[in-house]
Every structure is written in structure tokens, then in C-alpha cells.
Amino acid sequence: MTITRKQAENIATVLSEGLPYIQKFYNKIIVVKYGGAAMTESFLKESFARDIALMKLVGMKPVIVHGGGPQIGEELKKAGVTSEFINGQRITTKSTMKVVKKVLGKNINKEIIKLLKKHGGHGxxxxxxxxxxxxxxxxxxxxxxxxxxxxxxxxxxxPLQKALSSDYIPVIAPIGLNRKNDFLNINADSVAGKVAQALRAEKLILLTDVKGIGDSKNDLISKISLRKGQKLLKEDFIKGGMTPKLSAALEAKKNGVKSSHIIDGRVPHAVLLEVLTEEGVGTMIS
Ligand SMILES: Nc1ncnc2c1ncn2[C@@H]1O[C@H](COP(=O)(O)OP(=O)(O)OP(=O)(O)O)[C@@H](O)[C@H]1O
Ligand SMILES: [Mg+2]
Structure with missing residues (x-):
């Protein structure tokens, strides 16, 4: 690929402007929940994997937790299984769980590892x-x-800390195990929030398929305090998948994660924009 002098100058400027952020997050754990639109469009998948590989290369410690609601829905449809949602959570029968394990634990998890590898990252x-x-x-x-x-x-x-100190990028499927050794389907935002807390992460980034949290008129709320966020959770315009997302973001922030963000995964390089620039691309819990 040949580029013009002007383009080259732009690249140099952007890289140089990123330096303070690279220094700020050097050696810091950043937990990213990957899901929604960013996980269905192929060019967004590529740019996500590139961003994570780049973050790793400049010394950050990204950890990925992935969702997969739409993909599970598709697979269930193929198998002729219908499923219902209660408050954004899929009722999961034994046969649904089989599909969840296949889609989350195998297909999506492996695909992310493969994409990272393509861009030089080791998942x-x-x-x-x-x-x-x-x-x-x-x-x-x-x-x-x-x-x-x-x-x-x-x-x-x-095991996560060991993986991080061996320079791996952990890729976590949101499937838990209970005391009876049953596998349980868990909302990926909740898992990401708990992982961020357990690892004392610097940042929690939750990618989604909308611009961030919308208010009653669906205008973007770009910044909220912890206290305002708690109040917001009770509003009826926060529903479906946004409820566990906001809860996870608030809980992480409350328990020591320095900042939580709900960002627009439809924007190419959304994660890099969040990490390497002053401009946010969504809602920040401050
Ligand atoms: N106040 C709100 N602001 C923004 N989105 C909202 C709000 N209330 C409900 N939502 C819904 O929440 C959805 C995002 O959650 P959803 O669980 O569907 O996706 P995701 O978590 O990004 O992806 P996945 O669950 O597949 O990992 C949005 O598409 C939107 O329809
Ligand atoms: Mg969701």
C-alpha cells in the first residue's frame, strides 16, 4: 500500500498524540466486553481484533469477554428451538444450553482467537x-x-493472571459452573464486570450496538456519576440488555475499577478511540 506524504504525516501525528495514553495504560489491565454489532459485521470484527493486538503490543493488558446473543438465536432457529426472554435474559433449557455451549464456548471463542492471531495477537x-x-x-x-x-x-x-504474565490475551466465554457441576448461561456484561473487579482492572469497556445509554428521548448520556447511574437503573427507559450492562458498569466502578464505559461498537476502532484519545464514544461512568 502506498500512501501520500500528507497521509504519512497524519499517521505520525496520530501515533505521537497517542503517546501519553500508551504511557498511562502501560501494563494496565483493560477488560473489554465484545458483543453486539461489532461481533456481527466482518470489517468491525477485523478492526476490533487489530485494536486489541495493537493495545497488547504497546504494553497494555487487554482481556476479552464475549457475548453472542444474535448468534445463539440463529443457531436455535436452525435447530427449530424457540426461546423466550425475561428482562433481557434468555430462558435456558437443557437443549438451549447445549447450543449456548457450542456457540459461545466453541464457535465464537475460537473465531476471536483466530482473528487475534491473524493480527499478531496470542489469545x-x-x-x-x-x-x-x-x-x-x-x-x-x-x-x-x-x-x-x-x-x-x-x-x-x-489462571487469568498467569495468562497475562505470559503475554496472552485471555478470551472468556460467559459460561459458569455451579456446585452441582451444571453449566450456566450468564450475561456477558456481568461476567466482564466481575472479571474487571477480580483483576482490579484500570478500565472496563462494554461494546454495544447503540451509541451508548440513551435517555427518555433516546439522546446519548455521555457522562454519569455513580450516584446518578444508580438512579438511572430504576428508570423504565433502561431496559432489556442495557440493564445488566449499566449494572455491571456501575458495580465495577464502585468496586475499584478506575473507569467504566459503554461504547458504540458500530464505530470502527471504537476501543482504540476510547483508550487512545480524549474523545469518548459512548457513556462514561465517572
Ligand atoms: N436506555 C437505553 N439506551 C440504550 N439502549 C437501550 C436502552 N434501553 C434498552 N436498550 C437496548 O439495549 C440493547 C443493548 O443490549 P443487548 O444485550 O441487546 O446487546 P449487547 O449486550 O451489546 O450484545 P450481546 O448481548 O449480544 O453481547 C440496545 O440495542 C437497546 O435496544
Ligand atoms: Mg447483552
């Missing part, structure tokens, strides 16, 4: 078969039995 799979770092308990709902759906009770951080 390490933390799925339901390897390491089993997510200890969980069944989630109870007062009206309906959600089935094999869990809450995180504990994250085993030692």
Missing part, C-alpha cells in the same frame, strides 16, 4: 472446557424459572 481460550474460572449459582426469578441461567459467584483470577 488464550477461557471457555467452559478450559480453566473453568467462572463459579456461578443459579439465577432466581420470582415469576418464571429461567432454567440454566446463572449469576457469577466468584472469578478464579490466578
Amino acid at each position: 488464550l481460550s477461557f471457555n467452559h472446557e478450559e480453566f473453568k474460572i467462572i463459579k456461578a449459582s443459579k439465577k432466581h426469578n420470582k415469576d418464571v424459572d429461567l432454567g440454566y441461567v446463572g449469576n457469577v459467584s466468584r472469578i478464579l483470577k490466578t
Whole structure:
């Protein structure tokens, strides 16, 4: 690829402007929840993997937790299984769980590792078969039995820390294991929040398929305090998948993660924009 002198100058300027941020986050753990639009469009998948590989190369310690709602939906449709949602959480029967394990634990997890590799990053799979770092308990709902759906009770951080100190990028599928050795389907935002807390991460970044948190008129809320965020959770315009996302962002921030962000994964290089520039691309909990 040949570029013009002007383009070359732009690249040099951008790289140079990124220096203070690279220094700020050097050796720091940044947990990224990957999901929504960024995980379905192929050019966004590529730019996500490149961003993570670059972050790693300049000395940051990215950790990926991935979702996969739409992909699970598709696979269930193919298998002729219908599933229902209660408050953004899929009712998970035994046969649904089988599909969840295949889609999250195998297909998506492996695809991310492959994409990272293509861009020079070394991913390490933390799925339901390897390491089993997510200890969980069944989630109870007062009206309906959600089935094999869990809450995180504990994250085993030692395997993650070992992976990070061996220069791997952990890639975590949100499947937990309870005391009875049942696999449980867990919301990936909640897992990302707990992982960020367990690792005392510098940043938690939750990618999504909208511009960030919208208010009652659906205008972007670009910055909220912890206290305002807690109030917001009770508003009825925060619903579906945004509820666990906001809860995870608030809980992480409250428990020592320096900053939490809900960002627009439809924007190419959303993660780099968040990490390497002053401009945010979504909602920040400050
Ligand atoms: N106040 C709100 N502001 C923004 N989005 C909202 C709000 N309330 C509900 N939502 C919904 O939350 C959705 C994002 O959560 P969702 O769980 O669907 O996606 P994701 O978590 O990004 O991806 P995945 O669950 O596949 O990992 C948005 O697409 C939007 O429809
Ligand atoms: Mg979600």
C-alpha cells in the first residue's frame, strides 16, 4: 500500500498524540466486553481484533469477554428451538444450553482467537472446557424459572493472571459452573464486570450496538456519576440488555475499577478511540 506524504504525516501525528495514553495504560489491565454489532459485521470484527493486538503490543493488558446473543438465536432457529426472554435474559433449557455451549464456548471463542492471531495477537481460550474460572449459582426469578441461567459467584483470577504474565490475551466465554457441576448461561456484561473487579482492572469497556445509554428521548448520556447511574437503573427507559450492562458498569466502578464505559461498537476502532484519545464514544461512568 502506498500512501501520500500528507497521509504519512497524519499517521505520525496520530501515533505521537497517542503517546501519553500508551504511557498511562502501560501494563494496565483493560477488560473489554465484545458483543453486539461489532461481533456481527466482518470489517468491525477485523478492526476490533487489530485494536486489541495493537493495545497488547504497546504494553497494555487487554482481556476479552464475549457475548453472542444474535448468534445463539440463529443457531436455535436452525435447530427449530424457540426461546423466550425475561428482562433481557434468555430462558435456558437443557437443549438451549447445549447450543449456548457450542456457540459461545466453541464457535465464537475460537473465531476471536483466530482473528487475534491473524493480527499478531496470542489469545488464550477461557471457555467452559478450559480453566473453568467462572463459579456461578443459579439465577432466581420470582415469576418464571429461567432454567440454566446463572449469576457469577466468584472469578478464579490466578489462571487469568498467569495468562497475562505470559503475554496472552485471555478470551472468556460467559459460561459458569455451579456446585452441582451444571453449566450456566450468564450475561456477558456481568461476567466482564466481575472479571474487571477480580483483576482490579484500570478500565472496563462494554461494546454495544447503540451509541451508548440513551435517555427518555433516546439522546446519548455521555457522562454519569455513580450516584446518578444508580438512579438511572430504576428508570423504565433502561431496559432489556442495557440493564445488566449499566449494572455491571456501575458495580465495577464502585468496586475499584478506575473507569467504566459503554461504547458504540458500530464505530470502527471504537476501543482504540476510547483508550487512545480524549474523545469518548459512548457513556462514561465517572
Ligand atoms: N436506555 C437505553 N439506551 C440504550 N439502549 C437501550 C436502552 N434501553 C434498552 N436498550 C437496548 O439495549 C440493547 C443493548 O443490549 P443487548 O444485550 O441487546 O446487546 P449487547 O449486550 O451489546 O450484545 P450481546 O448481548 O449480544 O453481547 C440496545 O440495542 C437497546 O435496544
Ligand atoms: Mg447483552
